[in-house]
Amino acid sequence: MEIANFCESFMIFRNGKEAFDKLKAIIIADAKLPDLILLNLNMPIWDGWQFLDEFIKIP
Template sequence: MKKVDIACIIDDDPIFIYGTKRIMEMANFAESIMVFKNGEEAITKLSPIMESNESVPDIILLDLNMPIMDGWQFLDEFLKVPSSKKVIIYIVTSSVDPDDVERAKSYGEVDNYLIKPIKADQLMELMNNFQKN
């Protein structure tokens, strides 16, 4: 099974972060995992990395409802940053709002929209789908 170099979790929920990291570690999914607690922290740290094309994440798990900068604001800023590497983005949120689901579809970079809480088997399936690409 192909291993991801860098996975990134952008979420303010420490329980979700802990559980997701554990599943990724147990599945030997990624060489390293970056964690950011809100969109502003993520864009501040990821922008210079992306512009220099060093250590760009392969996959991002993005929450929508976060303080300071939410997932939509992050996504809009992130897509402005030039990068030669395609980053696959999965929205993982508690929002069941049909408007959010439709909005996510308008972003070609968003691969899937998952409702929390996600189970280990859902995360494993997501990781297996990523590794097939």
């Protein structure tokens, strides 16, 4: 993605729960969310499905 100049910055999280917590904080702060979220369906702690189940509940 960097080589292709696809985007200017990246946010990398080690598990689904960490991603949810950080992205929820961005939403609460009314800041700009990433344009694209890539998920690994086999992430530890929360997998990609668990992340999505909770993420869609955020108003």
